[in-house]
Amino acid sequence: MEARQRGGTVALEGLEELGEPQYKGAEAYVYIVEWLGKKAVLKLRVPKTYRHYLLDKRLRWRRTINEARTVLAALELGVNAPAIYYVNPVAGVIVMEYIDAPSLYEIIEAKPEAAKEYARRLGEAVGILHETGISHGDLTTSNVLVKDGEVYLIDFGLASLKSSEREQAVDVHLYMRSLESTHPEHVDSLLEAFLEGYSSTRGSSWTEKIMQLVREIRLMGRYREERRTAWRQEE
Ligand SMILES: Nc1ncnc2c1ncn2[C@@H]1O[C@H](COP(=O)(O)OP(=O)(O)O)[C@@H](O)[C@H]1O
Ligand SMILES: [Mg+2]
Incomplete structure (x- = not known):
């Protein structure tokens, strides 16, 4: 999977193959994927066309990094959260452990x-x-x-x-x-x-x-x- 600049917007190679998201939120789509042989969750912060694209890019970048960083900090404290497998802030993607559990x-x-x-x-x-x-x-x-x-x-x-x-x-x-x-x-x-x-x-x-x-x-x-x-x- 690779993030690529394309005239100001970012495309994630292979994203089309992900199919329908498992969950569509206001901010993010969640896909169940296989990552290095493991069931995983791919969370994609989708671009918002009503925002200026630079602002949108920055916001998605920031929230993606923020999420990964704070999850890691929580894990370090012994608080349970999904293990982080991959982060691509430019594409707004985090791949993490799939927690097979009810809310x-x-x-x-x-x-x-x-x-x-x-x-x-x-x-x-x-x-x-x-x-x-x-x-x-x-x-x-x-x-x-x-x-x-x-x-x-x-x-x-x-x-x-x-x-x-x-x-x-x-x-x-x-x-x-x-x-x-x-x-x-x-x-x-x-x-x-x-x-x-x-x-x-x-x-x-x-x-x-x-x-x-x-x-x-x-x-x-x-x-x-x-x-x-x-x-x-x-x-
Ligand atoms: N690591 C995970 N393991 C299992 N399910 C997950 C995981 N992350 C997200 N989900 C599912 O996807 C939904 C949306 O993800 P979430 O991170 O809460 O995004 P949002 O900001 O859109 O609420 C969650 O309510 C949960 O059902
Ligand atoms: Mg949520």
Whole structure:
């Protein structure tokens, strides 16, 4: 596979052969591929024609690198995430380990009681990331996979290696919001379990500090405005 410049746009040789994506998101397509004999996921950040092509190129480049970098940092901390096999920021491509597992979202749907333990483990993992300054940026229950009783984090495109306390609070807020919008009846128990894990790795005083910020964000409804501003600045 090779990335090639072609009049300002980038083509990835062999991409046509990938066929239909397994998943088509707003930002990325996900293909299941074979990589050096292993089942793998190829995540392609697709060009957006409504953006100026140079800006688009830079944005895809940045998010691709960002995702690979923060996944590697997470793995180094012992937080489960897909192993990275290949990165091509020019083409906006990451090839990574295929985690053959349901998402936390699906587990809450099917076995809400079992989900508590995974919510606790997720809290532990996020506590470790935050303690080192890493925020995830899109912490929803769909971006958490559960395999052999272990939680794996995916989708690090909006993660930050040097996050502010507020960005960390946004992680917790997004987790809560994804529960509220999809599984309102389990918010209390799955938040409690998450915070139990979180405070076990981050300590109770930091947990309290972050939760204070979460309350502020939610009270003022400022989160929405902040995200909008952040995206506007980028795009
Ligand atoms: N490493 C992986 N292993 C298994 N499935 C994955 C993996 N990465 C992504 N997926 C699947 O593809 C979907 C979209 O990928 P994701 O990285 O979350 O992109 P998006 O930013 O579009 O949400 C995920 O919700 C998951 O179902
Ligand atoms: Mg996702």
